[in-house]
Amino acid sequence: MASRPKPTNSMPTLVHVAKLAGVGLGTASRALSGQGYVSEETAARIHRAVEQLGYQRNELARSLKVKRSGAIGLVIPDVGGPFMAGCVRAIQKVFRQAGYTCIITFTDSDEKIEAQELDYLTRHQVDGILISPAPGSGAHFRTPQMAHTPIVSFDLPIEKQDYDSILLKNRHYARAAVDHLIGHGHKRIACLGMNRHHYSIQQRMEGYRTAMKQAGLQPMLEIVDLADSGARRQLDKWLALKSPPTALFCLNELTTLEAVEALAERGIRMPSPMAFIGFDDIQLGPYLDPPLTAVVQPAGQIGECAAQRLLELIDAPEKLPSKRLMLDAALILRGSCGCPISRVTY
Amino acid sequence: MASRPKPTNSMPTLVHVAKLAGVGLGTASRALSGQGYVSEETAARIHRAVEQLGYQRNELARSLKVKRSGAIGLVIPDVGGPFMAGCVRAIQKVFRQAGYTCIITFTDSDEKIEAQELDYLTRHQVDGILISPAPGSGAHFRTPQMAHTPIVSFDLPIEKQDYDSILLKNRHYARAAVDHLIGHGHKRIACLGMNRHHYSIQQRMEGYRTAMKQAGLQPMLEIVDLADSGARRQLDKWLALKSPPTALFCLNELTTLEAVEALAERGIRMPSPMAFIGFDDIQLGPYLDPPLTAVVQPAGQIGECAAQRLLELIDAPEKLPSKRLMLDAALILRGSCGCPISRVTY
DNA sequence: CTGAAAGCGCTAACAA
């Protein structure tokens, strides 16, 4: 933090305003907050003083007094990618309209960092927390402060806790995507994922497995580590098979990105010899050649629901029973799955 | 804001800690902040009490007392796109390491919203502001609070003010890009931009004009409004010409995106019949067919410099002379400009 | 309707 004490630039305070307007401190406060009775005339005088001094209320002092900071914490892994950006935008909007500040913090999906950030937020008295949790987190949700802070998670639930969450029907839509590929006649459908411990990924894996099983097909599912070009290596392994897969299903944005890049590098076209569907859209996805078929998540809706729900919890007089919302996604058929190309955009 | 008063869940305070440890309030405070003398033994007792109560310092109260909020405001148009995401990530990192919170707010490049957000931030006593300003802003930088709050702008300067800013050599690199196209033998090089009042855009336009003029070529520069598919319409106009352009230079991320999409829709390949260079990279740009040649901005570096500079200003005992940093970009030659394809990534 | 006074939880003198 700042080493040197900031020069004591005293900004005008309510006391100054009151003095200038020739009224008491309390009256000035009431006039500005609109709470309690103040005569037209006095109010006008006070507002004139405010104008003249360029007074702005010190929200810190106010928060201390009223015991509400008017801030909420938004804890997310990162802001790359259209999905999270969409969520953040929607969340920010809802809270701003409700008069709250959003303190955004990044965890990099690291449990340790997440714990730090949560600690940080509660120390700053946030009125609520919106979190897209790191997989495996959970232990650090048990501080006394956290117990008194409304929380809703989105994108994935907080493990082993029954907090509110806004989720997606991951399993269902993963299955739908794979079924679609099967419908195109594919028998060898590979599935690429990352982050095995991630709840959404697990759900999507299940969807894939179920679809394959139902169709009596052999699953080819691999979870890789993107750090050491695991996606590319896995793809090469599959391609080296005597009978390589004819379709690929990627479980999230990052693997989709890697796969598309890798396919492009190797000159492998879609949908033949390799049909493709990704869970999550990527930027330009609808404009690639061929356009990418994808399960697209309603990012804005997810963010909005989560924010709305958190507001409910904050305003609730007592603890509400926790709720889990499951939202729908959309399987958007473009060209990469083998469907006739139609440039349906978002 | 919250309508109902939050149930008065009194969290443990320093008083509780002090009492439990059997010491005075001041001693407890000193022990926890590490300032001033406290005996080993008492300190241990105090820490035990902290542990036992699950005490967390109320940063709001602390801020009020020490007159530093430990928060900085980050004001940006939006978080789409790799460029801003990269900046934000770097900024966040620097401030977190220095012990500051980042309050991120979005302006949508709207002057009005920007003014609101700035007001919001100063009311919350932020120790400094980092801003990628909306074009045309400037008036609302003149409140007494703003005058006492260190500011550094990045990506573009604050108009008509001499605040610190971290900028890019926009003109230079725009010119380099166009020169490169000229080097490939192009005579009719179109240039597509948006947001005519945006400083960076203006600089880049100048770069384009200079390059064309030097080469004795006729500029074909159009600034469009993306809202009503202006980019597509403009492209169609150019294509309808008796001698249509053979190369296209886009002035930013959004126009690049639009142009790439439009070109794809119309089945126009790069680099022939249309060579292409974009100012700003886009996601997947290096993996398109052909990979996109682009001027890429060092987003991380820009963010880091800006954050670093703001920290300097905050820690400075008095007003520092304002400084303007001009950073270099990189013209990355991939395939779309006509160069032999090399898959140099970032 | 208005003013005075009591704190929110913390830090920073100042005495002890």
Place this chain on the structure above:
DNA sequence: TTGTTAGCGCTTTCAG
């Protein structure tokens, strides 16, 4: 070394 005290700037009773 430690405890006591006086506020930071604001809201909120509670009498006037």
